Amino acid sequence: MSASPKLGSVSPRTLKVPITNVYAMGGYCAQLRFGANKTPANLIIDTGSSTLVVSDSDYDDEQDTSLVATSFAQEVLYGAGGWDGPVVHTRVGLREEDIDFNLSDGYQLEPNPDAHAPIVLNDCPVAIVSSIKQEGTFLHADGILGLAYHQLNKSYNLKDYFDKYQISPALTYPWPFDTEMSICSNDYHAHLSANQVENRVENKAVHSEQDCDNRFTSDDLRQFKAFLKQQPTQDIIPYFTELTQHGLTANKFAFYSRRSSVHFTADINAATFSAKKSADKAEKTEKTDKATQQAHFAQLNQDPLNQGWLIIGGGEEHTELYQGEFTTISVVEDKYYNVNLISIQVGDQTEIDSLLTEEIENSLEPANSLEPDNSLEHNKGSEPIKNQASHDHALLSAIGMNKQLRGRSNAIIDTGVSGIVFTKHLYNAMVEHFSALNPKFAALIKPFSDIAMQYQGIDMSQLNLDEWPTLTLHFVGERNHHSQHTHSSSGNTSKNTNENSCDHSSKNSSDNKQNSPEKVSLHIKPEHYWQTNTPAKGKACFKILSQLAGWPNQSLLGLPLMNDHYVIFDRSAHQTGVIHFAKQR
Known part of the structure; x- marks a missing residue:
């Protein structure tokens, strides 16, 4: 994690940025302005990535007198979709003008009048998506504002490649790897058209094309990624880290959201927005x-249900957005916002162990002084764990004390995911527990195993949310001996007691409390893991999915976990940071 600036260099003010979930069909966007012309772009707020990327069609780069080209390129592949393109440096402003919706009266309480003054970086690295086809990855948003750590912001330096093949200028902007330049899959030699050779290569030497079985451009994301991996790499300082290093904000931000899907109150629906950005923008019908x-x-x-707030450089001082005390979760690795999920619980039923316990205890032998306890039985599904207090203490102490296990995270807190994705084990056990309460629950959930159902939904008339239980997630909390005083919504400083949404365990003795983190709990109400009036008025969607094919054995904890909370990502706490959750006001 990048070092924070000295406290004295950080402005005490925060920046309160209005956000909306409309353009990314559930994901929340903030508006940034790019270049000398301050072109507006709505970017998805994503704690699961670190790159600042904007669509070429939404950024007037050709008219940007602030733009400085580089020899660097970036590429990101997602579970569905991806993009590549050049890295440039230009002016980027945040909160320079309000975005195009009026905030309701309930949002006007503002104890921090300076929180609306804009923040501008004049030399900010930005990736530009190379093709309109790839821009469809963002739905109708214009790019991504990544708020994770620097390890996720890798770039590839193509200067040596350009120099080797005498391609001049040795710059990735304007983007050469489309119809102008193709790459040989055999040796990744550049193949230029005669016109491009004349324009781009000073000595006009045409590169040989013999023995080239396959040529491709950057539109082939996977082959182009393999090509890029042969080039030198360099981490780019992410946008938010740049803000902190320039002393413009403190090293924390907060997130306030109400929904994980767009709320429809009129006879318009997601089908209206289903068409992604098209390369043929000249068609009259498309303009209509x-x-x-x-x-x-x-x-x-x-x-108002489609609106929210992003607080840059602060959190606790915005008491108009939350009430009560904070529940705190440890971030165990400063890459993604990696956390450790101990178990989940459907209503009042037995906890479903995440199986993190078994992974950690197996890896501790003989690396840790904790000796295995033969009386412990690991819960593979719904069976209770014997000697629960001892079991929890061994688990929590291991996570808190063993540095080698710091990165052994089984979950990620991710604002860029509009649902929750559990591991297959947790998802299947959760469905069984829902079914045990009411057999019809499983039948209502089953269609949503197909992600396409998020664009169809079921009739709300089939759903009585009063019958559905609260879902509780149990986490490894902040270690007690590092606990800090936190603010309450009244403005008083008080100890983090987690009284609102937190249950405690592992309190066998004062010594144990000093050496192990707490086990803390967060609740997800039925109205958040089900979303009503989406993707159309009168429809409903279940927002919990099972592990994606090929995905690591980690849960993605997205917006449904956050929609009832005010969430502060405090990167300045401890070595790797913490995440605070408080009840929304």
């Missing part, structure tokens, strides 16, 4: 459709 979409976006943006 785009105008209709924009009118619908404006209408949806007025709904």
Whole structure:
């Protein structure tokens, strides 16, 4: 993690940025302004990545007198979709003008009048998506604002490659790897058209094309990624880290959201927005459709349930957004916001062990002084664990004390995910527990094993949320001997007692409390793991999915976990940071 600036160099003010979930169909966007012309772009707020990337069609780069080209390129592949493109440096402003929706009266309480003054970086690294086809990855958002750590912001330096093949200028902007330049899969030699050779290569030497079985451009994301991996790499300082290093903000931010899917109150629905950005923008019919979409976006943006806040450089001082005390979860690795999920619980039923316990205890033999306890039985599903207090203490002490296990995280807190994705073990056991309460629950959940159902939903008439239980997630909390005083919504400083949403265990003795973190709990109400009036008025969607094919054995904990909370990502605490959760006001 990048070092924080000295306290005296950080402005005490925070920046309160309005956000909306409309453009990314559930994911929240903040508006940034790019270049000398301050072109607005709505970027997805994503704690699961670190790159600042904007669509070429939404950023007037050709008219940007602030733009400085580089020899660097970036590429990111997602579970679905991806993008590549050049890295440039330009002016980036945040909160320079309000985005295009009016905040409701309930959002006007503002104890920090300076929280609206803009922040500007004049020499900020930005990736530009190379093709309109790839821009569809962002739905109708214009890019991503990654708020994770620097390890996730890798770039590739192509200067040596350009120099080797006498390609001049040795810059990735304008982007050469599309129809102008193709790459040989045999040896990754560049192949230029005659016109491009004349324009780009000073000595006009045409590179040989013999023995080239396959040529590709950057539109082939996977082959182009293999090509990039042969180039020198360099981490780019992420946008938020740059803000902290320039002393513009403190090293924390907060997130306030109400929904994980767009709330529809009129006879418009997700089908209106299903068409992604198209390369053929000149068609008259498309222009008509785009105008209709924009009118619908404006209408949806007025709904308070589709609005929220991003607090840059602060959190606790914005007492208008939360109440009560904070529950604190340890971040165990400063890459993603990696946390350790101990178990989940459906209603009042037995906890479902995440199996993190078994992984850790197996790896501790003989690396740790903790000796295995033969009386412990690991809960593979719904069976109770014997000697629970001893079991919890061994688990929590191991995580808190063993540095080698610091990165052994089984979950990620991710604002860029509009649902929750549990490991297959947790998901299957959760469905069994729902079914044990009421057999019809499993039948209602089953269609949503197909992610396409998020765009169809079921009739709300089938759903009585009063019958559904609260879902509780149990985490490794902040270690007691490092506990800090936190603010309450009254503005008083008080000990973090987690009284609102936290249960405690591992309190066998005062010594144990000093050496192990707490086990803390967060609750997800039915109205958050189910979303109503989406993807159309009168429809509903279940927002919990099972582990994706090929995905690591980690749970992705997205917006449904956060929608009832005010969440502060405090990167300055301890070595790797903590995440605070408080009840929304």
